[in-house]
Amino acid sequence: MDLLQWLFEARIPVGSSSLLLREVIGNVFGLLSVLGGMRRRVWAWPVGIVGNVLLLTVFLGSAFGGAGTVDLLGQAGRQVMFIVVSVYGWRQWQAGRQAAGSAVTPRWASGRARIGLVAGMILGTVALTPLFRALGSYEPVWADAWTFVGSLLATFGMAKGWVEFWLIWVAVDIVGVPLLFSAGYYASAVMYLIYGAFTIIGFAVWTRERRRAEARLVSAVDAPVKQIQ
Template sequence: MIEWLLHGTIPVAGGVLLVREVVGNVFGLASALLGMRRLVWAWPVGVVGNVLLFTVFATGALSGAAEEPLWGQAGRQVFFIGVSVYGWWRWSRSRAAGGAADGGAITPRWATARERLLLVALAVGGYAVAYPLLHVIGSWGPQTEAWILTGSMLATFGMARGWVEFWIVWMLVDIVGVTTLIQAGYYPTAVMYLIYAGFVVLGFVVWWRAERASRVAEDPTPREVVGS
């Protein structure tokens, strides 16, 4: 089983998929679905997928192709593991304290103006550091990979904090990520990322509705209609 997981391939039109590439993305999708429902298990499930995908991106073996490593994609897997520990701890504490009224581990909210400025500053600073680093390492497409890495960091941190905006950041990451994978010739994986992007849009809608419902629950007083 371990040999099959590490070295097995799955034939698809236009090439092959590594088994660990598929399994890693399945765990990632499961993590997204659990995160959509704001369940603590989203974090440990995601870590398993991160470990598997790191081995794929760091070796340049994506979709069975012998190419340069995608260090931006590999690097974000390492960051995911670190932030997942933080998110796991934060959501577990919130859950132990009672969690959200609808049963979720955390109550979604929009980031404040100050927090949004912080996200912008982190995005600029993160890209400024990631681009030259990836250029020196020799990653394929350091411009796009720097944004993928930086955006992934911000999105994962935003999820841990319970900010609705993190889904929007994920959308931007996926747009660039899918484009990068297509340009690099990794078509099967690009399709998987495209499917994942659909769940990201759905997750945004779910969290947006949950945030709105929590505000209504906190202030159920009906508003007076002007002109009535």
């Protein structure tokens, strides 16, 4: 109990202010999950879940004794969403590794799926903004809703193995960083900036792997033809 109390109350001094230790630790776990996802490692999912649990307690500051902190309901809600979708992704990648020896093979989303992702981002943000506002989320509420919906779609895209999920994260970070800075969650804001760099790298890595997979497929098709000739 003493350890748990320490974890909830511990702060890291930064100049004249301080950062919640659990916010920093939660984001470190999140970064490790991103690195694991880039390398298509199954452990990326459970590591991410640990970070989600810690960050859930951060963004519901008033519920966990965070005097002087604001509640970001979209950020808090997306941690719950992350946990649910991560369980799905964990199972998908685990099954893929058992069946094909690889957790997931990156692939491009279909045209219909891409339209669905864009429409989902826009319509989801419009639909959730008034709900989050009614619940008392921090302004601008639309930004909180945008990061929630984008995070849901990006995590689902990662579970499906769509290369485009990295680009959704870029869209989330562009809005999420200013929101977190304005709300006073500086550790998360800085970590979002770092995430942004890794999402661009991740997109390049997954794109390269997809091209390699396509090249291997072409070679496998051409091999029997060459043998016949």
